[in-house]
Amino acid sequence: MSRSNDDPRRQVQVLPERIGNVADSEFPGHYPGEDHSWNLQKFKKNLICSIQRLTPSTVEFDLVGVDASIANALRRVMIAEIPTVAIETVYVWNNTSIMQDEVLCHRLGLIPLKIDPRELVYKKSANSAPHDRDTVVFDLRVRCDKKDGSKGETDPKKMYHDSNVYTGMLQWQVNEDQRKRMGGEAPRPVDPDILLVKLRPGQMVDMHCFANKGTGADHAKFSPVATASYRLLPHIKLRGPIPEEHQEKFQKCFVPGVIAIKEDEYGSPQVVVENPRKDTVSREVLRHKEFEGLVELSRIRDHFLYNVESAGQYRPEELIPEAIDILLKKISDVEVGLDKLFEDDATAA
Known part of the structure; x- marks a missing residue:
């Protein structure tokens, strides 16, 4: 799902107070002459x-009009506080592969599992007995044997049965x-083709x-995202026309697609900012004296460009609402705590 640069929903007014210099140390709420009093209607507007952009595994979205602390809280919740289900305990009945028990168990723990965590509760403690409300059980039993009539073959897949152990071999109990x-869906690994270990005839894992x-x-294996990052929208301001003989050089100072050369109404070539989203703010243009004073690089400090990649437990478009729900619950908990605090103070008075 993508939108063109001409989409009016993407046209955001760039006010002077929303722009921050690339190298300065300013931060929201501390700009002379700005009014930061809270106004709900202004915030909504x-x-x-x-x-x-939306794919089966990633989502890219813009969040405009919030403070950096809110933007970062959303990112951190997606990484560390949205619950998932992962293998926590492994009983090794037999492992004659070349891989040590501890390493193989660690690899099992890192497998993303397609299990809806909303249908399970947290386990009370590490020592509590497992229950079908808090535990999903898998078995991994694979033995490698030599195939009949494989003489002369050199490909292990043609020579042996189950020479590779994949995540798809996990069997849900x-x-x-x-x-x-x-909903009738069996718990399973997100990807059935992740290689866990290689076996040779006579070796097995159970x-x-x-x-x-x-x-x-608690542990990185529970994180539902492979990456969750954001950056500020670059703002490139041309302070004057770029001489025609330097226009191509100016264009090459930026990532392809950022700067374009177009003819104006008089037929003269002019430099225009085509797509600042692609800019990496490399500041290469500032190294050249012929462009001194002709361009200003900055960032719009309340326009955040997010890139989130799901590990597979959730669809990418589900991660943002889940993170917002967790933030709202945190706010509710704070409100309850403050109300209790004020009640205690009132009672004491």
Whole structure:
């Protein structure tokens, strides 16, 4: 899902107070002459959230009109506080592969699992007995044997049965209550083709795996995103016309697509800013004396460009609402705590 640069929903007014210099140390709320008193109607008017690109695994969107602290809180919640389900405990009955038990168990823990965490509860403690409400069980039993009639072959896949152990070989221990809660969908790895270990004839792995609900704050294996980052929208201001003999050089100082050379109404070539989103703010243009005073590089300090890649447990478009719900719950918890504090103070008085 993408939108062109001509889409009016993407046209954001660039006010002088919204622009910050690339190298300065200013931050929102500390600009002389600005009014930062809270106004809900003004906030609603300036707030923009626009999806720029959506694929099965990634989402790119713009968030405009919020403070950097809010933008960063959203990013950190996506990384560390949206719950997922991952393998937490592994019982190794047999492992004669070349890989040590600890390493193989660690690899199992890092497998992204397609399990809806909203249908499970957190385990009470590490020592509590597993229950179908908090634990999903998988078995991994694979043995490598030599194929008949494989003499002369050199390809292990043609020589042996199950020479490679993949995530798709994890077998869910069927639990009908769990199946019903999850809408009839069986728990499984997100990707069935992740290589876990290689085996040779006579070697085998036999493991019993317990998966539990957790968050990225507990361990990175629970994080639902591979990447979650944002950057500020670059702002390139031309302070004067670029001489025709230097226009191509000026254009090459930026990433392709940022600067274009177009004819004006009189047929003369002029430099225009085509797409500042592609700019990496390399400041290469500032190295050349012929462009001194002709261009100003800055960033719009409340226009955030997000890039979020899902690890597969959630669809990418689900991550933002989940993060917002968690932020709202945190705010509600703070409100409850403040109300109780004021009640205690009133009672004491």
